[in-house]
Amino acid sequence: MRTATTTAAMPSIENPARHAQRASAFARIGGIAIASLVPAVFWSVLIGLASLWLDHPLTPGTIAIVGGAIALFLFTICAPLMLIRQSGAEPDSEVDARGINSNT
Numbered sequence: 001m002r003t004a005t006t007t008a009a010m011p012s013i014e015n016p017a018r019h020a021q022r023a024s025a026f027a028r029i030g031g032i033a034i035a036s037l038v039p040a041v042f043w044s045v046l047i048g049l050a051s052l053w054l055d056h057p058l059t060p061g062t063i064a065i066v067g068g069a070i071a072l073f074l075f076t077i078c079a080p081l082m083l084i085r086q087s088g089a090e091p092d093s094e095v096d097a098r099g100i101n102s103n104t
Contacts, residue, residue, distance in 0.1 A: 028082065031082075032075060032078050032079050032082060033075070035074065035078050036070075036071045036072075036074035036075040036078055037071050039074060040068070040071035040074065043066075043067070043070055044063050044064070044067035044070070047063060047066055048063045
C-alpha cells in the first residue's frame with residue numbers, strides 16, 4: 001500500500017523540477033557580473049593588504065587596475081561557460097528512476 005501512495009505522489013513532485021523557468025537575460029548578466037566582481041574586490045583588497053604588510057604600498061590606481069583586470073578576466077571566462085552549460089542542460093528525452101527511457 002505504501003508503494004502505491006508514493007508512486008501516485010511522484011509526478012506532482014517532479015513536475016516543478018521539469019518545468020523550471022529559465023532566468024531572464026538581465027538576471028544572467030547580473031549573475032555573471034556578481035560572479036566576477038566579488039572575487040575581484042576580494043583579491044584586490046588582499047593584494048592591497050599584502051603590499052602594506054610588505055612595506056611597499058600600492059597606489060589606489062594600481063589596485064583598481066588589478067581589480068579591473070581580474071573582473072574582466074572572470075567576466076570573459078564565466079560568460080561563455082555559463083552559456084554553454086545552459087544550452088546543454090536540456091535533455092533530449094526523459095529518463096525514469098531506473099535509467100530507462102520513459103517514452104518506450
